[in-house]
Amino acid sequence: MEYSYSVNDISQTIIVVIVGEVTAANFEKLDIEICLLALNLHYKIIFDFSQTTITISMGEAYFWFANHLDKINLLFRRIPTAHIANDKNENFFHFVETTWNNHGIITKMFKDLEAASNWVERF
Numbered sequence: 772m773e774y775s776y777s778v779n780d781i782s783q784t785i786i787v788v789i790v791g792e793v794t795a796a797n798f799e800k801l802d803i804e805i806c807l808l809a810l811n812l813h814y815k816i817i818f819d820f821s822q823t824t825i826t827i828s829m830g831e832a833y834f835w836f837a838n839h840l841d842k843i844n845l846l847f848r849r850i851p852t853a854h855i856a857n858d859k860n861e862n863f864f865h866f867v868e869t870t871w872n873n874h875g876i877i878t879k880m881f882k883d884l885e886a887a888s889n890w891v892e893r894f
Contacts, residue, residue: 772797772823776805782892783814786884790822795831799839806840806847815891819855819884825863832867836876851877851894853887 772794776787787805789798809816831838840847856864864880871878877894881887 774801778812778814782888783812784817784888784891785809785814786817786819788819788822791824793820793823793825793827795827798827802839803843806850809850810844810846815851815894817853817855817884817887817891820860820864821855821857823857823860825860829863829866832863833870836871836874848876851891853891854878854880855884855887856880856882
């Protein structure tokens with residue numbers, strides 16, 4: 772997995788573009804790093820997974836916050852986060868959106884950057 776990110780001070784958004792295979796092990800560190808940055812800046816996050824293959828299980832995704840993020844800061848749940856999906860991982864991110872929203876986590880899945888940007892800018 773490779774990634775790059777940019778910080779947009781105008782829209783107060785961090786945009787992370789990820790390429791390659793995303794596993795729980797290689798995404799955890801990145802997710803924590805970006806959430807800490809967003810929390811410190813009071814910014815929103817867009818994760819672009821449109822060029823990835825996701826190998827995180829549904830069970831791991833369901834407990835992602837409890838197992839990885841809540842131990843660092845419960846406020847990570849309140850960072851508006853958009854996920855940009857592709858055709859192969861769209862079902863995964865629909866599941867993530869539904870289950871995480873049910874737990875009070877602010878997230879939504881999109882198929883393109885423009886729609887994701889429009890959504891996060893409302894916060």
